[in-house]
Amino acid sequence: MPHAHPLFVLVLISSSCFPPLRNNPPQDDFCTSSEQAQTYEDTLNLSSFVLSLISPKHTALPFIYQFTAGAIAGVSEILCFYPLDVAKTRVQLETGKSQGMVTVLRRIVAEEGFGRLYRGLAAPLMLEAPKRAVKFASNDFWGNTYMQMTGKTKMTQSLSIATGCSAGATESFVVVPFELVKIKLQDKHSTFTGPLDVVKHIVRNDGVLGLYAGLEATFWRQFWWNGGYFGSIFTVRANMPKAESYSGQLLNNFIAGSIGGFIGTVINTPFDVVKSRVQGATKIPEVTPKYNWTYPSLVVIGREEGFRALYKGFLPKVLRLGPGGGVLLLVVEATLAAFRKALGPPYV
Numbered sequence: 001m002p003h004a005h006p007l008f009v010l011v012l013i014s015s016s017c018f019p020p021l022r023n024n025p026p027q028d029d030f031c032t033s034s035e036q037a038q039t040y041e042d043t044l045n046l047s048s049f050v051l052s053l054i055s056p057k058h059t060a061l062p063f064i065y066q067f068t069a070g071a072i073a074g075v076s077e078i079l080c081f082y083p084l085d086v087a088k089t090r091v092q093l094e095t096g097k098s099q100g101m102v103t104v105l106r107r108i109v110a111e112e113g114f115g116r117l118y119r120g121l122a123a124p125l126m127l128e129a130p131k132r133a134v135k136f137a138s139n140d141f142w143g144n145t146y147m148q149m150t151g152k153t154k155m156t157q158s159l160s161i162a163t164g165c166s167a168g169a170t171e172s173f174v175v176v177p178f179e180l181v182k183i184k185l186q187d188k189h190s191t192f193t194g195p196l197d198v199v200k201h202i203v204r205n206d207g208v209l210g211l212y213a214g215l216e217a218t219f220w221r222q223f224w225w226n227g228g229y230f231g232s233i234f235t236v237r238a239n240m241p242k243a244e245s246y247s248g249q250l251l252n253n254f255i256a257g258s259i260g261g262f263i264g265t266v267i268n269t270p271f272d273v274v275k276s277r278v279q280g281a282t283k284i285p286e287v288t289p290k291y292n293w294t295y296p297s298l299v300v301i302g303r304e305e306g307f308r309a310l311y312k313g314f315l316p317k318v319l320r321l322g323p324g325g326g327v328l329l330l331v332v333e334a335t336l337a338a339f340r341k342a343l344g345p346p347y348v
Contacts, residue, residue, distance in 0.1 A: 059346045061339055069335040074128050076331045077324050082124070083117040084320055088313035089186040092276040095305065101315050112188075120185030122195050127178040131171060138170040139163065161230040168222035176218050177211040183279040206283065217275035217294045221268050228267035233260040261321050269317060270298055270310035277301070 060066075087104045099107075108116050143155065143163045152159060181198045184190060192198045202210040236256045243249040277291040291297040301309050340347040 061336065061343070061347055065336070065339045065343075069332050069339065070132070071128060072335050073328045073331040074132070075125060077327045078121070078124050078128075080327050081320050081324055082121055084316040085124075085182075086117055086119065086186050088316040089183055089276055089280075090188060091316075092273045092313040093187060093280045094312065098309065098312050119190070120182040120195075123178045123182040123185070126195075127175065130174055131178075134171050134174045135167065138167040142166040142170070157230070157234040160234075161227060164226035164230040165223050168226040169219050172215065172218040172222045175222070176213075176215045179218060179275070180211060180213055180279045183214075183276055187280050214275050214279040217271060217278050217297075220294050221271040221275055224271055225264040225268040228264035229260040232263045233257070236260060258321055262318065265314070265317050265321075269314050270301075272317070273301065273310055273312055274298060276313075 061069075083105060084101075086108065087101050090104050090108070091098055091101065105117070143159070146159050146162050146166075147153070147155070150159065155163070180202070181195050184198045185192055185195070192201065199211070202213075206213070233256055236259050237252070240252050240256065243252045271294060274291060274294050274297045277297065278289070281289055281291060283289065290300065298310065
């Protein structure tokens with residue numbers, strides 16, 4: 001396996017799907033090949049900022065070390081911020097007046113114990129590797145497919161939107177079973193003993209296809225996040241002052257990626273609420289579920305609970321954008337530094 005630039009690792013640990021966008025990259029020794037140089041300039045979500053801070057003067061580590069650093073960073077971010085995901089799910093499953101995030105977290109600790117903040121953690125941990133593999137492969141596949149279909153030789157804004165949306169939709173097929181298990185365990189009224197208990201119960205009652213409950217809602221959640229992100233990122237960057245230094249470029253990337261991520265979250269949160277409702281519901285034989293197809297469910301929630309209910313859990317989702325990136329940065333840098341020290345020249 002040829003060496004890959006540390007930025008490549010961001011594909012493995014970022015929280016969203018994105019294609020490699022290609023414009024005019026800076027030609028310096030921060031990049032180890034022309035393809036990596038092309039990827040460097042325009043891979044612009046929060047994780048790209050995090051990983052682009054890796055020192056440009058080091059010889060790139062072999063892929064396996066970068067993969068490991070990315071995996072460790074991704075797991076660390078989950079461990080640090082998983083309670084926010086639990087709070088988000090609890091809020092989204094409520095059909096009455098929404099409680100604040102802090103109130104939800106306090107009540108969980110007081111009434112159920114601190115350990116409940118990490119209930120269902122095994123599912124996202126097991127999902128990390130397959131999700132990242134599918135993310136990278138689907139980005140590459142759809143990017144190449146759309147460029148061949150249109151005869152383009154480089155990625156454009158419209159192609160990046162199409163690629164991102166398609167990659168997100170593809171990823172949903174891998175994500176759904178893990179998300180379903182996680183939601184079932186995070187529910188306040190859950191009586192399952194663990195992930196395997198959830199899987200056994202679903203397969204026994206609904207068959208293997210029951211593990212894909214909420215697929216349509218997950219599809220639209222992934223699809224619209226990417227659409228919002230890539231639909232805004234070019235405009236945001238075009239209106240930012242040109243960076244005159246390496247640190248300035250990193251700052252621009254961080255700001256643009258954060259704004260794009262925020263816009264993507266604004267657009268996809270209603271679909272995330274529906275997904276949680278669909279996957280958290282208890283099936284009753286011969287009874288049509290209240291929340292079934294995505295768009296009718298959006299109407300039902302809006303009509304019965306008000307428009308604000310479609311944005312339940314928005315705050316904990318947004319809070320992971322900044323602090324989560326900080327954790328990724330620290331862990332990736334520390335892990336790669338340890339690898340370099342252990343391997344010695346030419347990596348130190």
